Amino acid sequence: MKILLVEDDAETAGFIRRGLTEAGHVVDHASDGPDGLHLAMGGGYDVLVVDRMLPRLDGLGLVRALRAAGQRVPVLFLTARTGVGDRVEGLEAGADDYLGKPFAFAELMARLNALARRPPMAQEPTVLRVGDLEMDLLRRQVTRGGRRIELQPREFRLLEYLMRRAGEVVTRTMLLEGVWDFHFDPKTSVVETHVSRLRAKLGGEDQPPLIHTMRGAGYVIRAPE
Amino acid sequence: MTLLHLLLTLLGTVALSGIAWWATTGFALGQLTGEVERDAGVLVQAARLGGAGSVALSLEARLAADRSGTQYFLLAGPDGTRLAGNLATAPQQPGWARLRLEGPETAELLALGAALPGGGFLVVARDLAPVRQLESFLLGAAGWVGGAALLLGLAGGVLIGRGVTRRAARMDAALARVEAGEIGHRLPIRDGGDEFDRLAGRINAVLDRLQGLMQALRQVTDDIAHDLRTPLTRLRQRLEAALRDEAGWRGATEAAIRDCEHLLEIFAALLRIAQVESGARRAGFSSFDLSSLAATVAEVYGPAAEERGQMLETAIAPGVTAFGDRELLTQALANLLDNAVKHGREGGRLRLALSPEAVVTVEDDGEGIPEGERAAVLRRFHRLDAARSRPGAGLGLALVAAVAELHGATLTLADAGPGLRVTLALGPSRPGRGAP
Numbered sequence: 001m002k003i004l005l006v007e008d009d010a011e012t013a014g015f016i017r018r019g020l021t022e023a024g025h026v027v028d029h030a031s032d033g034p035d036g037l038h039l040a041m042g043g044g045y046d047v048l049v050v051d052r053m054l055p056r057l058d059g060l061g062l063v064r065a066l067r068a069a070g071q072r073v074p075v076l077f078l079t080a081r082t083g084v085g086d087r088v089e090g091l092e093a094g095a096d097d098y099l100g101k102p103f104a105f106a107e108l109m110a111r112l113n114a115l116a117r118r119p120p121m122a123q124e125p126t127v128l129r130v131g132d133l134e135m136d137l138l139r140r141q142v143t144r145g146g147r148r149i150e151l152q153p154r155e156f157r158l159l160e161y162l163m164r165r166a167g168e169v170v171t172r173t174m175l176l177e178g179v180w181d182f183h184f185d186p187k188t189s190v191v192e193t194h195v196s197r198l199r200a201k202l203g204g205e206d207q208p209p210l211i212h213t214m215r216g217a218g219y220v221i222r223a224p225e
Numbered sequence: 226m227t228l229l230h231l232l233l234t235l236l237g238t239v240a241l242s243g244i245a246w247w248a249t250t251g252f253a254l255g256q257l258t259g260e261v262e263r264d265a266g267v268l269v270q271a272a273r274l275g276g277a278g279s280v281a282l283s284l285e286a287r288l289a290a291d292r293s294g295t296q297y298f299l300l301a302g303p304d305g306t307r308l309a310g311n312l313a314t315a316p317q318q319p320g321w322a323r324l325r326l327e328g329p330e331t332a333e334l335l336a337l338g339a340a341l342p343g344g345g346f347l348v349v350a351r352d353l354a355p356v357r358q359l360e361s362f363l364l365g366a367a368g369w370v371g372g373a374a375l376l377l378g379l380a381g382g383v384l385i386g387r388g389v390t391r392r393a394a395r396m397d398a399a400l401a402r403v404e405a406g407e408i409g410h411r412l413p414i415r416d417g418g419d420e421f422d423r424l425a426g427r428i429n430a431v432l433d434r435l436q437g438l439m440q441a442l443r444q445v446t447d448d449i450a451h452d453l454r455t456p457l458t459r460l461r462q463r464l465e466a467a468l469r470d471e472a473g474w475r476g477a478t479e480a481a482i483r484d485c486e487h488l489l490e491i492f493a494a495l496l497r498i499a500q501v502e503s504g505a506r507r508a509g510f511s512s513f514d515l516s517s518l519a520a521t522v523a524e525v526y527g528p529a530a531e532e533r534g535q536m537l538e539t540a541i542a543p544g545v546t547a548f549g550d551r552e553l554l555t556q557a558l559a560n561l562l563d564n565a566v567k568h569g570r571e572g573g574r575l576r577l578a579l580s581p582e583a584v585v586t587v588e589d590d591g592e593g594i595p596e597g598e599r600a601a602v603l604r605r606f607h608r609l610d611a612a613r614s615r616p617g618a619g620l621g622l623a624l625v626a627a628v629a630e631l632h633g634a635t636l637t638l639a640d641a642g643p644g645l646r647v648t649l650a651l652g653p654s655r656p657g658r659g660a661p
Contacts, residue, residue: 085500085509102489154524180521183552186559188529 006036033057131223
């Protein structure tokens with residue numbers, strides 16, 4: 001991926017840049033708002049990582065200007081301001097995701113992947129498929145290899161969240177936000193418990209597992225090779 | 226202010242005098258006119274019945290009876306010569322006229338002329354002096370009253386003004402003492418309770434609030450300084466140890482990261498409490514399904530309870546809506562349940578209930594909180610001695626208290642015998658009517 005990083009703190013910028021480069025991405029870096037906006041307007045980026053507090057033009061202003069100019073590139077806000085209202089404000093300005101500092105690098109990576117691969121808002125699918133697993137979103141039914149699987153509403157939401165991002169790593173925090181609407185870490189094993197229950201319901205004795213745990217990062221659902 | 230008051234008093238006096246003048250003199254003049262008309266009518270009638278001779282007789286009789294000397298008459302023959310009466314001459318025109326008597330006694334007369342049947346002319350007149358006297362009396366009275374009002378107003382104004390100045394000076398002096406750092410000093414309030422006392426009461430209330438906020442701020446600063454020093458010291462020790470022991474650097478680094486995360490969490494919690502206490506979040510209030518929120522929180526903390534072998538019972542009334550900040554209430558409920566799991570007995574029983582009246586109850590069966598400590602645990606960083614060994618920074622209940630206050634909800638800690646029962650009474654949902 002080609003990623004534009006707009007961050008004024010040199011140390012943080014270096015840390016992110018190193019991590020992303022090691023993961024095989026191309027990173028451009030701007031250290032203030034106007035420079036960042038100038039680079040972003042040039043286009044060609046898969047995703048933008050923007051700090052909220054920037055010199056001369058803050059992150060909110062940058063994203064607003066970008067959106068006003070018709071640039072649809074996905075933007076992730078990175079910020080030390082994690083007040084409840086700040087996140088809503090950021091999303092309203094046109095950002096696509098919001099990550100508070102400090103963050104684990106795996107979390108940033110997972111969210112960037114999710115953003116960059118987000119399909120254009122075309123036709124909403126009514127059926128999600130991963131291998132022989134099928135989810136009918138209209139009838140709210142799940143089958144695997146033709147066998148009906150009964151799921152609790154929360155398990156259904158969890159599976160839907162994973163299947164919509166099939167092949168991508170989904171972090172625990174993303175699941176807490178997307179499935180439970182929890183915007184802070186309750187420090188309980190609720191995600192792990194639900195994932196293992198879901199796994200048990202999906203997997204027969206002879207069927208290969210679909211949901212995989214990525215140690216230190218999160219989960220991914222993918223069809224068996 | 227005093228000048229305006231004076232001007233208004235003066236204006237009122239003048240207007241009142243004018244009205245009195247107009248009514249009284251008008252009445253007196255009307256009386257006089259009536260008398261003249263009546264006399265003239267009677268005399269014309271007499272002329273019709275008895276001729277000019279009887280009119281002359283009647284005039285003599287009237288003049289003889291008039292002690293006040295205010296009546297004047299003139300009877301003239303058809304040729305215009307004076308036949309009787311005390312007026313020497315008078316213009317012989319029918320209708321009303323004003324005459325002026327010159328000579329030793331000047332007088333202003335109101336006269337009515339009338340032609341007599343069968344020839345001759347009659348003039349009946351009255352002295353206007355009584356009316357003029359009344360007028361001058363009224364004018365004098367108005368002058369006196371006006372003067373007195375002016376003086377009284379002036380004196381009253383000066384007195385009130387001096388009173389106002391003195392009391393303003395006293396308030397100013399009291400506020401100056403507060404400004405100089407005597408934050409506990411208050412404005413004097415008299416028993417009377419006028420506008421000044423109400424104002425002083427309001428200012429005192431504002432000062433009370435400021436003092437409370439200052440104390441809270443000082444408390445927070447002290448708490449932060451005290452409670453962050455411990456984990457920071459630990460972090461520093463760990464890093465120093467890692468420098469000496471190169472083999473253990475990995476474990477030490479991981480521990481240091483955990484310490485940092487813990488510190489950052491404390492900061493985040495403190496900031497959140499401060500943000501909630503500022504009341505700024507009230508603008509984002511909306512109606513939401515409290516029942517589903519309670520169920521979600523119970524679900525999220527279920528595994529934690531299970532790990533400690535606890536039974537988490539729920540009794541959640543369906544379809545209860547609340548008006549407020551959904552995220553903050555999620556956090557508040559989460560903190561309550563988190564506390565219950567941590568402080569409840571291992572292998573014990575927990576309970577989360579939501580009544581149709583939007584009252585949330587969280588119960589555990591742990592050691593509970595002694596009655597004397599219940600108010601203190603709502604403060605930042607306050608931890609019971611018994612809880613010092615367990616994880617947590619003592620910020621959970623402080624946030625719950627702040628969220629409760631933001632929503633105008635009642636937060637009660639009680640004995641669950643054994644254990645702690647926390648009740649958060651949100652009250653009925655109030656969409657559209659704003660925050661309580």
